[in-house]
Amino acid sequence: MNTAPPHDPLDHSLIDDVQGLALGIFMCGLGVHILTHVGLITGQTAGIAVILSYLTGWSFGSVFFVINLPFYLLAYRRLGLEFTVKSLISVTLLSLVTEYLPAGFEPGRITPALGAVTFGALVGLGLLAMFRHKGSLGGLGVVALMVQDTTGFRAGYVQLIADAVIFGVAFLLFDWQVVAWSLLGAVVLNLIIAINHRRDRYVAT
Template sequence: MPAPMPVPDPDAVRHTALDDVQGLGTGIVMCSLGLVLLTHLGLMTGQTAGAAVIISYLTGFSFGKVFFVINLPFYWIAVKRMGWRFALKSLGCVTALSVCTDYMPLGFRIEYLNPLLGVFFFGTVTGIGLLAIFRHGGSLGGLGIVALYIQDNFGFRAGYVQLIVDAVLFAVAALLFPFTVVFYSLIGAVILNGLIAFNHRRDRYIAR
């Protein structure tokens, strides 16, 4: 049988409040930028953010407002399973991301963005942003909370959990959107979740 995955010393990855502020803040800005690029292209992503993007496209409500509301039921799971500290950090991250994605486009204009290059930017920038958020004990709510809980308690990587959920979401999206939209969106999701799966591992780091 393979040896169990080692667990790092929690004290070795404990952050100060200042560490958390800069880490979570950087992650939020990067994730917001990635989502602005994605929605500019009219594409979608997976997990709870993907559901929020689809709802915003169909209803006309802004992504930020939909994303904030759709995350509310998941905080109960966060409190019960991962504690108040993680839940409050996640609530703060979701709230900040909701505001940033709504107002960031007011600060710059995108005249042209190739879809393939755009989804590469989205997957890379958002993936690095999520890593920063995860490693400072937060999340962007929703299924990210469930994925981190599964990883930290059962050793099944968060990125793989999210890939499975994304497969179901994209199957549904294929019934609602043109093939090209789903195709490009799927590439972005694979880049994003692959980056998380390779770099956010229980034997290296535990979200605290």
């Protein structure tokens, strides 16, 4: 008689995790590339990195990687080694993707409105893929997931609050139209996460 424990159909194999995280990273990288191509900004840690890259001339990938470093300790202490390692790998790979993607893909004319919506859709779906394989892009996303896991308050809404602060600062630094279109992209992104990232609908171990 077979006494092996039943297999959970939602368990993720190593191959599942690799393809899920890789897809998420690529979609996020593509979204950020379109965002910076149309000269917009975004929220969260990526938004801070975009703003700093515009102001300093440093590459987004380098700034994004450095900004995330302090959050890894927090992720390890509250969300575990697996989540932290996957996030570190994901942030590193996204930094590389955003560095080298322009060499192979240079978008043509994109209106700010379409660029904002495209960015929000791509990154929102990319982050969903990463969350479902216990990964993230670190930074404030780690804090958002921690709040959701401990209080039930949706991660997307936590990120919307953080975005409100970041965009408030951005209004002091950039043209209001740039910030307005950027805010549209952030709303699309966070609504995708808020509506679709629900632990009661999707649980994987």
